[in-house]
Amino acid sequence: MTSPGSTVVGGIAVEATPAAAPIIGRSAGPAAITIDALGKRYGTGGLVLDNINLSIEAGQFVCLLGASGCGKSTLLNIIAGLEKPSEGTVTVASGKAAVMFQDAALFPWLTAGRNIELALKLAGLARPKRRAAARELLDLVNLADAADKRPHELSGGMRQRVALARSLAQDRKVLLMDEPFAALDAITRDLLHEELERVWRQTGRTIVFVTHNVREAARLGERILLMSSRPGRIVNEWTITDTGSRRIESPEVARLGDEITDQLREEIRRNAS
Template identity: 65%
Template sequence: MSPAVTQQPAEDTLGSVQPAVTLDHVSKSFGRSGNPVLDDISLSVAPGEFVCLLGASGCGKSTLLNLVADLDQPTSGSITVPGGRAALMFQEHALFPWLTAGRNIELALQLRGLGRAERRAEAERLLELVRLGGAHNKRVHELSGGMRQRVALARALAQDANVLLMDEPFAALDAITRDVLHEELTRIWADANQSSGSAGQGLSVLFVTHNVREAVRLAQRVVLLSSRPGRIAREWRIDLPQPRRIESAGVADLSVEITEQLRGEIRRHVQH
């Protein structure tokens, strides 16, 4: 195993600090058959931690994210998010096409109770944060795919949540745009945790992907789910320094190792 990776349960990293997200023996079944999509998932995410959930299509990654977002309820087990409702960013931008970029963000700010002037100023700040300064009055159809995802990220951040849930948000983008947004997300996450200081909770990210290199590039910890039912098969703590490049030797080496484990889980599912 590469020296950049250590395997250990999440609880070892938390100590006495209250986790930002806790899943305790969570299972989820659908339909009359009652066959589980997720089975006995126990996972903790520390304040300020970046965790990637990795697995083959259909292993329950998105289902798990929906449970944490309180969009659905587990069949058994419990989920705790002490900071309140988590912010969720989808694979599709889900922007309202009849609104401008700025007004899409302001909707989230309005739900927080901010006044009109405050909303405008905060939306401008968030657009600057995602490198879209000056785009407040642009309509959705005027924005590229990458720009739309930046607005969607700004809208998620506008919810001022301590936990950001991301469901394959860059999967539909071309490789270069995805690479740039990896850099931006890493910067925003690092800046949020640096500015929070010791007194703040920081920004925890739970990021779903089936792209191994994306997971290794972004995460402090990669959690591999088995296929149908989804169980935690293995996890890796990624000690490579940030910022990382997706083509770097360290990312490539770890990606090969994790890919082999992913292939093994897929083969095991096919055999059964």
């Protein structure tokens, strides 16, 4: 239940449209990521990913959901170019993608500002412009005052925001996120959901967000892909027609979450025998 009070505090308009309906054959805009007959196995072991076909629209927020070990991180790494597919192809229309990991992985010998400046340097930005650009990016994640702090002086949530700013520094149209908020406490995670959604709306990035948290996927995604385990396949998807932002406590998110959870459990149960 969402109390009226909390809605006012959050100040978010919630539209009371039905949150979700499975949609097949949605009219697609230009594809930012195209995955064709992708398969992955390690050495001579079993298939990790099996025949993944996927087209992700530019500017879409896609959540990739599945149980542990279903290969969702592997799929993300392949899109990122960190791993090679065994078969099939992956095309990222804009070239390379930016990646954000579960741990912030900031360089501990650099301040928050310098961490971002390093990313700008590697992205090819000229030295005199870097400092101002780094401040701007930090301000985007509301950390302008923390530019001179070192990673160990920041809280987990702040580190993740710096990591988000760093991945935006690359100025790539596609942002891949591998369970970026999994290690954070619930209050911080809730705020970061809001932050990420705002950044997404403001920058128009295509986001692929890997998570094992059903509510998180229902809270954030425009499109949610459910993966099965061993081998990893995409077994179902939901497209959320409500374009406004929604809160993680809202009944729409809960209803969608329940529906996805039922399917996810079904998939997990199949592995019992």
